[in-house]
Amino acid sequence: MSAPSRIAIGTGPGAYDVVVGSGLEDLLPGLLGPDVRRVLVVHPEALAARGARLREGLQRNGFEPHLASIPDGEAAKTAGVAARLWGVLGEANFTRTDAVVSVGGGATTDLAGFVAATWLRGVPVVHVPTTLLGMVDAAVGGKTGINTGEGKNLVGSFHPPQAVLCDIETLSTLPRQDFVAGLAEVVKCGFVADPQILELVEADPEAASTWDRPVVRELIERSVRVKADVVTADLREASLREILNYGHTFGHAIEQVEGYTWRHGEAVSVGLVYVAELARLAGRLSDDVADRHRAVLTTLGLPTSYAGGRWTDLHDAMRRDKKTRGDMLRFVVLDGLARPGRLEGPDLEMLQAAYAAVTTSAATDREA
Ligand SMILES: NC(=O)c1ccc[n+]([C@@H]2O[C@H](COP(=O)([O-])OP(=O)(O)OC[C@H]3O[C@@H](n4cnc5c(N)ncnc54)[C@H](O)[C@@H]3O)[C@@H](O)[C@H]2O)c1
Ligand SMILES: [Zn+2]
Numbered sequence: 001m002s003a004p005s006r007i008a009i010g011t012g013p014g015a016y017d018v019v020v021g022s023g024l025e026d027l028l029p030g031l032l033g034p035d036v037r038r039v040l041v042v043h044p045e046a047l048a049a050r051g052a053r054l055r056e057g058l059q060r061n062g063f064e065p066h067l068a069s070i071p072d073g074e075a076a077k078t079a080g081v082a083a084r085l086w087g088v089l090g091e092a093n094f095t096r097t098d099a100v101v102s103v104g105g106g107a108t109t110d111l112a113g114f115v116a117a118t119w120l121r122g123v124p125v126v127h128v129p130t131t132l133l134g135m136v137d138a139a140v141g142g143k144t145g146i147n148t149g150e151g152k153n154l155v156g157s158f159h160p161p162q163a164v165l166c167d168i169e170t171l172s173t174l175p176r177q178d179f180v181a182g183l184a185e186v187v188k189c190g191f192v193a194d195p196q197i198l199e200l201v202e203a204d205p206e207a208a209s210t211w212d213r214p215v216v217r218e219l220i221e222r223s224v225r226v227k228a229d230v231v232t233a234d235l236r237e238a239s240l241r242e243i244l245n246y247g248h249t250f251g252h253a254i255e256q257v258e259g260y261t262w263r264h265g266e267a268v269s270v271g272l273v274y275v276a277e278l279a280r281l282a283g284r285l286s287d288d289v290a291d292r293h294r295a296v297l298t299t300l301g302l303p304t305s306y307a308g309g310r311w312t313d314l315h316d317a318m319r320r321d322k323k324t325r326g327d328m329l330r331f332v333v334l335d336g337l338a339r340p341g342r343l344e345g346p347d348l349e350m351l352q353a354a355y356a357a358v359t360t361s362a363a364t365d366r367e368a
Pocket of ligand 2: 137248264268
């Protein structure tokens with residue numbers, strides 16, 4: 001086994017490491033720091049065995065571990081589940097120097113991060129993401145949150161973790177389709193900042209979609225570095241974090257219109273093709289880079305087209321997006337590979353033409 005790599009997020013106080021490697025469970029106790037005594041390990045039902053193993057490791061290392069099982073997926077991100085965990089922390093007398101550990105996908109890291117952010121106005125949290133999306137996105141950056149009846153992620157807090165432990169071995173039980181959905185975020189990082197990612201995926205898409213192939217570790221490390229650069233530089237330049245929303249305006253609209261039955265990464269995949277078409281129509285992106293979006297996502301088996309006849313719903317959803325300012329739609333677009341820029345207030349005709357381009361391709365796909 002090769003040594004794990006450590007990628008620093010931020011600088012100075014509040015900086016933390018994302019550790020990437022395989023078989024890293026034993027590193028967890030060391031990431032908690034010297035002051036922590038009680039630890040609440042939060043895991044979804046699907047990861048009960050892994051949660052129990054981490055608890056044993058903590059116990060062996062002299063901590064007082066507690067275990068909390070939460071529902072799988074989005075069902076965990078509710079005020080009710082958060083309140084139950086606050087109850088567990090209160091019952092066990094958790095103080096400001098105790099900690100929370102999350103073991104799960106983005107839903108688990110969001111919920112556990114939120115509980116850690118709010119207990120005594122903030123206790124340390126260490127994330128152990130177990131989905132590709134969690135490793136390259138949700139667990140890194142400090143955004144936490146829960147849903148309400150009115151919408152997703154409406155309540156939350158910014159609470160950077162103490163450390164993130166990306167143990168690739170945890171991906172062994174992740175269904176392949178969930179893994180591939182996470183690759184959409186990896187490809188996004190390739191287009192906005194690190195084209196080497198695209199070359200690695202294009203060279204062997206099958207290896208890139210198989211959790212235990214060496215290239216997967218490199219893809220995770222490169223994607224985390226892209227996020228690290230953005231999060232670190234963002235302290236100086238407020239608009240930079242936006243580039244990570246590449247493909248997300250249209251992707252979020254699909255998620256909403258579909259009532260959140262699509263995987264996030266699959267919606268983002270179509271969103272990436274949409275925004276590439278938009279940039280091409282705006283005369284900002286060359287044909288070859290625009291076409292490369294559809295090509296690389298297709299080789300991974302990700303969707304690149306969406307049903308026709310839903311423009312009004314999609315447009316309404318984009319206008320409600322929290323990134324919209326007033327009534328003007330804003331998109332992160334590319335002016336070339338790894339050259340992100342902003343497109344503000346494109347006219348309706350252009351927006352619709354880009355939609356036509358992602359629906360037309362659906363027809364072409366079917367004929368092919
Ligand atoms: N905070 C952020 O910056 C940020 C960024 C992106 C996404 N998110 C959030 O992340 C969530 C989506 O995350 P996700 O795609 O990781 O989904 P998820 O957390 O819902 O996990 C998907 C399913 O897989 C199960 N699972 C997780 N890891 C597994 C494993 N190793 N083996 C077997 N089953 C496993 C989960 O229990 C769940 O049922 C959304 O709620 C989204 O809002 C947050
Ligand atoms: Zn995303």
